[in-house]
Amino acid sequence: MSSKSSKFPYVILILAFIMIGFGAYNLNKMPDSKYPNFNADFSLHSGDKSVSFSDLSGKVSVVFFGYTHCPDVCPATLVNFGKALKMLDEDERNLVRAVFISLDHDRDTPETVQKYTNFFHPDIIGLTGDDKEVAAAAKSFMVPNEKNKPNAKGNYTMNHGTYLYIIRPDGKLGELASHKDSAEKIVASLRKWIKWAE
Known part of the structure; x- marks a missing residue:
């Protein structure tokens, strides 16, 4: 041979x-992102520290925009945030970040927003900033950021959009979810990407 x-x-x-x-x-x-043109960014503040979009890197994140005076959509969505976090086991929860960003910088301070989110779950990160910081964050996520006309008492609502942004560990958009999605559906969306988190 x-x-x-x-x-x-x-x-x-x-x-x-x-x-x-x-x-x-x-x-x-x-897998390749279905949203290659999505380039989110922010540099905002919680009650005790500054948080940038890059700080979420390596984790799976769900990001939602709103404001603490919101009468319906925001509290209902945050209830689902809290339920979803409770449905994850401890190892999974360590790989997930839930973020609520207030667009109402005139009324919502970082401390107010963090206290508000803590009511729904202590792991939800509440953020806001000044006019320029909030506007830049909204623009990068392509979120409406409009103050509606005040009523006779000076109270107003905000147009803030209703999508939940599921962010992959590499910082790209994994999927857009609805604020009407159940906690179970949010958990399924998060678990789709957790295996790549660190």
Whole structure:
């Protein structure tokens, strides 16, 4: 038997291992984002620290915009945030960040927003900032940021959009969810990306 023919089975074996490894790599590779043009960013403040979008890197995040005086959508959504976090086990919860950003910088201070979110779950990060910081955050997420006309008592509502942004560990948008989604559906959306979190 020639040396070439005796080496042939080894070459086949090596190629097989390479193909298996390549297949396993592709199975474990995070899929391409369906939203390649999404480039979110923010630098805002909670009650005790500043938080930037880059601080969420490596985790799976769900981000929602609103304000503490919101009469319906915001509290209902935050109730679901809290329920979803409670449904995750401790290991999963360590890989998830839930973020609520107030657009109402005239009435909501960082301390007010954090106290508000703590009512729904202590792990929800409440953030806001000054006019420019809030406007920049809203623009990067393509979120409406409009103060509606005040009533006779000076009270007003905000147009803030109703999407929940599920952010992948690489900072790209994983999916857009509805504020009407159940806690179970939010958990399913988060778990879709948790395996790539660190």
